[in-house]
Amino acid sequence: MTNTLIQPRGFDAGRRKTVLSASAVALLVGFDALAARTAKAASSDPKKDVGILNTALGLEQEAIGVYQVGAESGLLSAGTLKVAVAFQSQHKEHAAALEATIRKLGGTAVAAKGKDEYAKVVMAAGPKNEADVLKLAARLEKGAANAYIGVIPSFSDPMLAQVSARLAADEAMHFTALQTALGIALPGNALSFGG
């Protein structure tokens, strides 16, 4: 397999703007219904859910920061850079949606850390070339998919569990694209993701 997948064309870059706003709106509409429901549902515990949502938000903020450090590393070719920016913008959408949900549930969204903190995560992997950066990104994306699946049973509101599954699917998609671009085989076994 060659690097053909890491082409902006593969991600329909031209249509990104429209796709972006449409899905963001769809998410937020869902969250409105959710917030109204959560206020009523006796079995749900918004405070507890907010704690986990803030952890997820921290994860998205780190993803945004790590892609930023990767993008500025000078190690990425122009085509790969576009894809990294496209993935980063999806993480930005995730973060915005999570922040909106946290606020609607009456919580306070955690603030992002400084760029230096995210740089440390990249430095720890010591990337020397484009492949190293993509490997780190793939590892973190797979980790994020695992994380979103692993927190599903902890949400008191099933609608939040569903949102978590949707976020996991985006991360799994990023992982798959990155592995394919790197020419690394996808997991041979079923059920390789999750908690």
Add this chain to the structure above:
Amino acid sequence: MRQDPAEQPPAARRPTVAAVLSLALATAVSPTAWAGGDPAKGADVYDKCIACHSPSLNRIGPRHQGVVGRTAGGLTDFAYSPALKKAGFVWDEARLDQWLTNPEKLVPGNRMGFRLQDPAQRADVIAYLKTLK
């Protein structure tokens, strides 16, 4: 040949239900399942933690170096939830197994929420955590 599993008659899907049930039963095995985990396998299982944790960096979750034998919520340079901060116990194998099985049950109000379903994977990852001195 039918390609779409959703098109299969219900009978064809029954074994899957049985498999799922037996998996659920396997998850309910003895509370000492963590004994004798394999740290090398645990290093792979740790892939399920790396979105939030590193051995040596505080990230979304606290660093794991020295966690076994450490007071829960005990790092001074990580912003824990109030719940974990006042948990008042020391991490040992049994507590870690309970935590990874269902953090909310062990420490209500925690912010991790992540559950590791498979007892063997829990045993392996705990064995790996013990190597992070």
